Amino acid sequence: MDNADTAAYPLLDTIAEPADLRRLDERSLSALSDELRRFLVESVAVTGGHLGASLGTIELTVALHYVFDTPRDRLVWDVGHQTYGPKILTGRRERMGSMRKSGGLAGFPNRRESEYDTFGVGHSSTSISAALGMALAIRRREEAREAAAAADERGARESAERAAEEAERRRVVAVIGDGALTAGLAYEALNHAGGVRADMLVVLNDNDMSISPNVGAMNKYLARIMSGKLVTGAREGSKKVLGKVPTMLELARRTEEQLKGMVVPCTMFEELGFTYYGPVDGHDVDSLVAVLRNLRDLRGPVFLHCVTEKGHGYRFAEEDPLALHAVTPFDPNTGKALKSGKSNRPTYTKVFGDWLCDAAAADPRIVGITPAMREGSGLVEFEHRFPERYHDVGIAEQHSVTLAAGLACEGLRPVVAIYSTFLQRAYDQLVHDVALQALPVLFAIDRAGVVGPDGPTHAGSFDLSFMRCLPNMTIMAPADENECRRMLATGLAIDGPSAVRYPRGQGPGVEVDERAPPVPVGEGELRLEGTRVALLAFGTMVTPAEALGAELGFTVANMRFVKPLDTALVERLATTHELLVTLEENALPGGAGAAILEHLAAIGSSTPVRLIGLPDEFVEHGSREELLAHCRLDLEGLRARLNALLEAEDTLRRRAVAG
Ligand SMILES: Cc1ncc(C[n+]2csc(CCOP(=O)(O)OP(=O)(O)O)c2C)c(N)n1
Numbered sequence: 062m063d064n065a066d067t068a069a070y071p072l073l074d075t076i077a078e079p080a081d082l083r084r085l086d087e088r089s090l091s092a093l094s095d096e097l098r099r100f101l102v103e104s105v106a107v108t109g110g111h112l113g114a115s116l117g118t119i120e121l122t123v124a125l126h127y128v129f130d131t132p133r134d135r136l137v138w139d140v141g142h143q144t145y146g147p148k149i150l151t152g153r154r155e156r157m158g159s160m161r162k163s164g165g166l167a168g169f170p171n172r173r174e175s176e177y178d179t180f181g182v183g184h185s186s187t188s189i190s191a192a193l194g195m196a197l198a199i200r201r202r203e204e205a206r207e208a209a210a211a212a213d214e215r216g217a218r219e220s221a222e223r224a225a226e227e228a229e230r231r232r233v234v235a236v237i238g239d240g241a242l243t244a245g246l247a248y249e250a251l252n253h254a255g256g257v258r259a260d261m262l263v264v265l266n267d268n269d270m271s272i273s274p275n276v277g278a279m280n281k282y283l284a285r286i287m288s289g290k291l292v293t294g295a296r297e298g299s300k301k302v303l304g305k306v307p308t309m310l311e312l313a314r315r316t317e318e319q320l321k322g323m324v325v326p327c328t329m330f331e332e333l334g335f336t337y338y339g340p341v342d343g344h345d346v347d348s349l350v351a352v353l354r355n356l357r358d359l360r361g362p363v364f365l366h367c368v369t370e371k372g373h374g375y376r377f378a379e380e381d382p383l384a385l386h387a388v389t390p391f392d393p394n395t396g397k398a399l400k401s402g403k404s405n406r407p408t409y410t411k412v413f414g415d416w417l418c419d420a421a422a423a424d425p426r427i428v429g430i431t432p433a434m435r436e437g438s439g440l441v442e443f444e445h446r447f448p449e450r451y452h453d454v455g456i457a458e459q460h461s462v463t464l465a466a467g468l469a470c471e472g473l474r475p476v477v478a479i480y481s482t483f484l485q486r487a488y489d490q491l492v493h494d495v496a497l498q499a500l501p502v503l504f505a506i507d508r509a510g511v512v513g514p515d516g517p518t519h520a521g522s523f524d525l526s527f528m529r530c531l532p533n534m535t536i537m538a539p540a541d542e543n544e545c546r547r548m549l550a551t552g553l554a555i556d557g558p559s560a561v562r563y564p565r566g567q568g569p570g571v572e573v574d575e576r577a578p579p580v581p582v583g584e585g586e587l588r589l590e591g592t593r594v595a596l597l598a599f600g601t602m603v604t605p606a607e608a609l610g611a612e613l614g615f616t617v618a619n620m621r622f623v624k625p626l627d628t629a630l631v632e633r634l635a636t637t638h639e640l641l642v643t644l645e646e647n648a649l650p651g652g653a654g655a656a657i658l659e660h661l662a663a664i665g666s667s668t669p670v671r672l673i674g675l676p677d678e679f680v681e682h683g684s685r686e687e688l689l690a691h692c693r694l695d696l697e698g699l700r701a702r703l704n705a706l707l708e709a710e711d712t713l714r715r716r717a718v719a720g
Pocket residue numbers: 113114117140142143183184185237238239240241242266268270271272371432433434456458483486
């Protein structure tokens with residue numbers, strides 16, 4: 062990447078939108094891909110964001126936009142973390158410097174951002190379903206037109222004219238990674254698409270990686286296709302093309318050469334009703350264009366198996382695709398992160414990971430489960446120390462929860478490490494398989510509350526609301542790192558489902574005592590005794606509440622449990638204060654404050670209560686600090702809100718006295 066910042070982009074400069082790309086001579090596509098890749102690295106080096114996946118799909122991006130008539134043809138990307146290249150080609154190049162910043166470009170496709178972003182995404186494995194929906198809608202429109210034409214002769218003429226207009230059939234393409242193909246949702250969609258013989262193309266972007274190395278039998282199956290066993294088996298007399306230890310990409314090249322455009326039978330995808338083509342080299346843009354042109358006009362469901370390399374074309378990302386999956390700003394010449402000036406305080410993720418290892422060492426019943434988030438959820442060390450008790454189930458949140466339920470049935474103590482946003486996927490499993498059967502599964506819920514640059518798709522705003530309504534659940538929100546450890550131990554000791562929800566990043570910096578005892582279930586604690594106003598704070602809100610309580614002379618309680626609520630404490634505070642204010646980093650509807658309101662209503666308390674939490678809206682992307690400020694949950698916002706509440710309360714009282 063030498064001289065990256067002085068590099069020129071002669072081809073890229075000519076492209077304001079994909080129509081410009083389609084005017085290029087085919088022979089320049091390879092050079093354009095190089096420019097696009099160079100620009101991408103240069104831009105992400107400054108902003109940070111998802112890098113490896115976008116690098117690996119550069120040629121696919123160029124070829125798809127070259128062959129298909131986007132945005133008229135629908136291109137649906139899975140997860141959407143690989144769409145930096147597409148954003149650059151679809152009129153957003155100038156704004157790449159604002160990537161994931163407040164008010165800037167979203168890190169994922171977003172329908173409000175561009176007509177090229179056909180489907181909003183961030184969570185994986187939705188692309189085939191969404192694309193199928195589009196394909197069926199297109200078919201429905203075609204059928205309706207034909208029916209109208211048949212019913213009316215004049216209509217027939219008009220319809221013929223319209224048909225001429227619409228001569229070019231609208232195509233639908235889904236691009237899905239091998240990681241995303243570990244989710245049940247993708248198979249539900251394949252099953253349906255094959256059954257109804259939808260006109261759509263599914264492109265599998267197979268790089269053998271999820272965030273960490275991909276897992277599961279399907280991954281092995283894809284590798285088997287790659288290694289030519291299926292392919293060569295299907296073709297009688299074909300020469301074996303395998304060398305000693307060829308790379309996946311090398312295999313794709315050789316296999317492709319051997320097949321020379323013929324459709325390979327016998328894959329699972331064929332059995333599901335798809336026309337399977339591949340595997341092809343996903344970095345050979347010329348071949349990709351040729352193949353896509355052939356497939357574009359096929360009717361029925363078509364499956365193109367592309368082999369790519371995550372991080373392709375940028376040495377440091379090729380060498381360490383895991384580290385460069387998502388990055389903070391870095392030096393493009395070394396691939397190394399620029400100094401962030403962050404403190405060395407442990408993150409909540411680390412506190413959890415350490416606790417899990419210690420707990421597992423003491424209790425052989427403990428097993429750890431992650432749906433494809435080993436690094437993000439802090440399970441690297443656990444896998445290393447307890448490989449036989451570690452389960453990476455792939456991007457399969459639903460399965461991860463029901464698997465835990467099954468393990469619990471047999472006497473084990475499963476710990477499901479999961480992001481708040483991804484637990485949303487497994488809601489029925491949480492209700493039906495765990496809570497209903499009161500099984501002892503501990504949920505370690507990371508990234509709860511405001512998350513940041515990934516935006517609303519990854520926000521952990523709802524877990525308190527969607528868990529609180531479930532019978533049998535114990536739900537905890539730690540005020541600090543040490544309490545997080547204590548609560549995890551508490552959850553483990555409970556003979557039923559429990560959850561500890563903690564935020565992204567670091568806590569207030571409280572020292573973690575390894576021997577810290579569990580906390581008494583259902584008991585909050587008083588942190589400050591003041592007058593008039595009591596702040597009832599949950600989780601991350603305890604620290605700012607304490608600071609403001611000290612400043613304003615208010616009582617402050619660390620409520621600790623969202624369920625079971627410390628009703629005795631709530632009642633005591635209600636009878637000794639003029640105003641109660643609840644504080645939480647969760648959506649207000651159905652959240653922890655609502656629990657307090659419900660209880661006070663049930664006992665007929667007339668003490669006024671005000672709720673502070675996340676607003677009833679999807680908060681856009683930005684840094685965690687910016688988003689907290691936007692929600693007025695930072696110290697300044699909270700202070701202003703408390704003062705305003707107090708003023709309003711005083712006015713009410715004065716009026717009552719005067720009246
Ligand atoms: C439902 C869901 N679970 C987890 C994630 C986190 N996640 C983001 S990208 C990714 C790996 C995707 O792998 P793959 O589809 O192969 O794409 P690649 O990054 O390899 O290009 C994961 C697990 C997610 N986005 N959605």
